[in-house]
Structures are given as structure tokens and as C-alpha cells.
Amino acid sequence: MxxxxxxxxxxxxxxxxxxxxxxxxxxxxxxxxxxNGDGGHKEDGQHEEDGDVIKLTPTQIKQAGIESKAVFLRPKLQAIKAPGSVTFNEYKLADVTTLVDGVVHARHVRLGDEVKKGKKLVTITSSTLAQAEAEYLRAEAEHRKSKLDLKRIEGLAKEKIVSQARLQQSTSIHQAAHANLAAARATLASNGLSSGKIDALINLKQYGQLTLYAPSSGTIVSDDFRLGQHIAAGTLLLQVADESTVWVEVKFSQSQMSGIKVGQSAVVTLKNSHARFKGRVINIRHQLDQTTRTVGVRLEVQNYEDGLHPGMFVNAEIEAASGEDALLLPDEAIQRQGSELIVFVEEEPGHFERREVRVGKSVMGLTPVIEGIKEGDPVVVKGAFVLSSELAKSGFEVHNH
Structure with a gap:
């Protein structure tokens, strides 16, 4: 049992x-x-993760704006830092003035407008200009009459109907009329009329109006006038500024100046902002400021997305000298995950491996990598933030169009 x-x-x-x-x-x-390993289905259009590797398709890489670049040893940057202030690039700042007394007749633009070269800005009515135009038309009529008279006398002189003295008199009259016409034309030109506008006077029905045009493309940054206002010749009416570049004025002590030269690279940053603006040294003052005992240095800075405006205070870094060689990466290539600093290396096309790195101090937007990558590694220099974010999530959706 x-x-x-x-x-x-x-x-x-x-x-x-x-x-x-x-x-x-x-x-x-x-x-x-x-x-897959977590019980979920692997669907098309999602990235694969294998440990610390993210796999993306070419479409996904393009959509995320990811760019990889092989890194090589290059001299480590050293920089001199100082605060600075932004001003207009005065080489790209145009004053618009009237060359004749008048009254503001019409406004064609407003403060802050973007204008192209040749755009109408303001129209002025001027009695002085009207008188000058009348003088020109009289001179032009006299010149035309004297020319016809001279041609007729020349024909009669050939047939010996009139004397040579009469021919000489007609010639002198025509020469005087020609000089008067040239002087009247020069007066109009000095009042701001173009050659084409002067030639068209004969067909005008209204005289004494002067339209001022934009001398260059840019932004209207000043327009201190009103309709009906009397304007004296030489009065500043508007300013047109090309703000694609600006100047940054920085002051350095005498001891700092030994490493600064015209042409050296510079980076400008704003307080409480991650934006960085690249520039270069374009001028070093030849005179010391007697009050502060500093030397003025002017930077020309690329004004990306119109982020810098005159009057702003900024921080400037100027490349002063080179140190030992290092593997330098843009700051944006290095991401923080918890207590670790990481980069992504594209081991093969579309395969991005997470690497923990040890770095040095960032200078002018470039960080030296001490440990974690080697020379020649194709490191993601743009779009690393996207990869870092996606590594912490499940799925990388592709938006098909």
C-alpha cells in the first residue's frame, strides 16, 4: 500500500x-x-535600445538634427574674461537727413520696421527746393533755345549770310546757358535729388517735394520727427541699422593686454542665458583710459536671431593663448545624467553608444575631455540632448510626412 x-x-x-x-x-x-525583453511588441518607427546603445534610422537622425564629428587633438584654449556692453555696428548704421529746409509731408515707415535699400522713408515739402527746381527749368529752357539758335546761326555762317562775329556771339550765349544749366542741376543734386528725378522734372505737376529713401537695408532704430514739423537742413530724421552684427566694447587691464591681438576669436554670453554669440577682435584702443587705467577692445559679434541689442551688458571671453593639446568638444555635446557626464559616439552608422566621460573646464564654449573617448571617435556634436532624453524614455517616434 x-x-x-x-x-x-x-x-x-x-x-x-x-x-x-x-x-x-x-x-x-x-x-x-x-x-522584446520587457514583454512589449517592437514596432516599426521606434528606436532600438541595447544597453547603452540607441539605434536610429537615417530619417530619425535627420529629424532630430543629430550630427557626429570625429574628434582630434587640438590646442586647449585659454581665455581672458571681462564684462562688456553692446553698441550698434556703426559701420552699418546709416543716418537719414535732409539737405534742404522743409516741412514733413508724409511718413512711409515706423520705428522698428525692416526696410530694404531704396525703400521710401519720408517725404518733405520745401519752398527752397521748389525755387531751385524753377531755376533749373528756366535754365534748361534757355539752354535748349540757345542750342537751336546756335545751330541756325552756324548754318547761316556757312552760307556767309551772317558774320563770324554773330556766330561767336551765339556761341558765347550757348556756353553761358550750358553753364547756368549745369549750376542749376548741381544745386538740385546738393538738395538731395537724384539724376533721374532731375531729368523727370519737366513732366512733374507738383514741385518742391523731396522723398528720402533708405540708403541701406536694415531696421529703423530712430525716427524722431512728426508730420507737419519744420525741418532745418542737416536735421537727423531717421537711422537705419543693419543688426546682423553688433559691436561689444570691453575694457581690460594693462596686464591682460599682452595676450590680446586683432583678429582673435571671442565669445559673448548673456547673464542667465545659454545663448553664445561668436565674434572677433577688430580694434584695440591706442590710448589708455586715464580714469580706469584700462584699454578698450572692440569686438564684432554675429547677432544670431537678433539676440543682442545696444545697451545690453554681456560677458566676453577672448582667446588669448593656447595650452597643451586636448580632445575638445562643444559644450552641447556633453550631457549630464544624474551624477554622470556623458557623450554619444556613433560606433557605426545609426548606432549611438553612451559613454561616460571626465572633463576639464569649459573655455569659449569648448570643453576638454580627459577620459572616456579617444582620438578619432565620431562624437555627436549636435543633438546630444535629444539622445540623452530618448535614452531615458521608451520609444523614439518618427513622424512620417
Whole structure:
């Protein structure tokens, strides 16, 4: 009896053991779908993660704006820092003035407008200009009459109908008329009329109006006038500024100046902002400021997305000298995850491996990497933030268009 009970227990235990199919390396759900390691289905259009590797398609890489670049040893940067202030690039700042007294007749632009070269800005009515235009038209009529008279007298002189003295008199009259016309034309030009406008005076029905045009493309940054206002010749009416570049004025002590030269690279930053603006040294003052005992240095800075405006205070870094060689990466290539600093290396096309790195001090937007990558590694220099974010999430959706 005891033996029978033992056999029954053994048989029951064998029936409770599951039968395994041949292991193909994947799990299968009840519908027969292949599952990934966490039980979810792998769908098209999502990135794959294998430990610290993210795999993306070319479309995903393009959408994320990811760029990789091989890194090589280059001289480590050293920089001199100082605060500075932004001003207009005065080489690209145009004053608009009237060359004749008048009254503001019409305004064609407003403060802050973007204008192209040749755009109408303001129209002025001037009695002085009207008188000058009348003088020109009289001179032009006299010149035309004297020319016809001279041509007629020349014909008569050939036939000896009139004397040479009469011919000489007509010639002198025509020369005087020509000089008067040239003087009248010069007066109009000095009042601001173009050659084409002067030539068109004969067909005008209204005189004494002068329209001022934009001398260059840019932004209207000053327009201190009103309709009906009397304007004296030489009055500043508007300013047009090309703000694609600005100047940054920085002051350095005499001891700092030994490493600064015209042409050296510079970086300008704003307080409480990650924006960086590249520039270069374009001028070093030849006179010391007697009050502060500092030397003025002017930077020309690329004004990306109109982020810098005159009057702003900024921090400037100027490349002063080079130190030992190092693997330098843009600051944006280095991401922080918890207590670790990481970069992404594109081991093969579309395969981005996370690497922990040890770095030195950032200078002018470039950080030296001390440990974690080697020379020649293709490191992600743009879009690393996207990869860092996606590494912490499941799925990288592709938006098909």
C-alpha cells in the first residue's frame, strides 16, 4: 500500500512540469507575436535600445538634427574674461537727413520696421527746393533755345549770310546757358535729388517735394520727427541699422593686454542665458583710459536671431593663448545624467553608444575631455540632448510626412 501511494505521488509531480518548446531566443505571446525583453511588441518607427546603445534610422537622425564629428587633438584654449556692453555696428548704421529746409509731408515707415535699400522713408515739402527746381527749368529752357539758335546761326555762317562775329556771339550765349544749366542741376543734386528725378522734372505737376529713401537695408532704430514739423537742413530724421552684427566694447587691464591681438576669436554670453554669440577682435584702443587705467577692445559679434541689442551688458571671453593639446568638444555635446557626464559616439552608422566621460573646464564654449573617448571617435556634436532624453524614455517616434 505504501509503495502504491509513492507511485501515485511521483506520477502527479511529473504531470505538473511544463513542456518547453525549442528555445529560439524570443518569447511568444498567445497570438504568436514576438516580444522584446520587457514583454512589449517592437514596432516599426521606434528606436532600438541595447544597453547603452540607441539605434536610429537615417530619417530619425535627420529629424532630430543629430550630427557626429570625429574628434582630434587640438590646442586647449585659454581665455581672458571681462564684462562688456553692446553698441550698434556703426559701420552699418546709416543716418537719414535732409539737405534742404522743409516741412514733413508724409511718413512711409515706423520705428522698428525692416526696410530694404531704396525703400521710401519720408517725404518733405520745401519752398527752397521748389525755387531751385524753377531755376533749373528756366535754365534748361534757355539752354535748349540757345542750342537751336546756335545751330541756325552756324548754318547761316556757312552760307556767309551772317558774320563770324554773330556766330561767336551765339556761341558765347550757348556756353553761358550750358553753364547756368549745369549750376542749376548741381544745386538740385546738393538738395538731395537724384539724376533721374532731375531729368523727370519737366513732366512733374507738383514741385518742391523731396522723398528720402533708405540708403541701406536694415531696421529703423530712430525716427524722431512728426508730420507737419519744420525741418532745418542737416536735421537727423531717421537711422537705419543693419543688426546682423553688433559691436561689444570691453575694457581690460594693462596686464591682460599682452595676450590680446586683432583678429582673435571671442565669445559673448548673456547673464542667465545659454545663448553664445561668436565674434572677433577688430580694434584695440591706442590710448589708455586715464580714469580706469584700462584699454578698450572692440569686438564684432554675429547677432544670431537678433539676440543682442545696444545697451545690453554681456560677458566676453577672448582667446588669448593656447595650452597643451586636448580632445575638445562643444559644450552641447556633453550631457549630464544624474551624477554622470556623458557623450554619444556613433560606433557605426545609426548606432549611438553612451559613454561616460571626465572633463576639464569649459573655455569659449569648448570643453576638454580627459577620459572616456579617444582620438578619432565620431562624437555627436549636435543633438546630444535629444539622445540623452530618448535614452531615458521608451520609444523614439518618427513622424512620417
Amino acid at each position: 505504501k509503495t502504491l501511494i509513492t507511485l501515485i505521488a511521483t506520477f502527479t509531480l511529473l504531470l505538473s512540469v511544463p513542456v518547453f518548446a525549442e528555445d529560439d531566443g524570443h518569447n511568444h505571446d498567445e497570438a504568436g507575436h514576438t516580444q
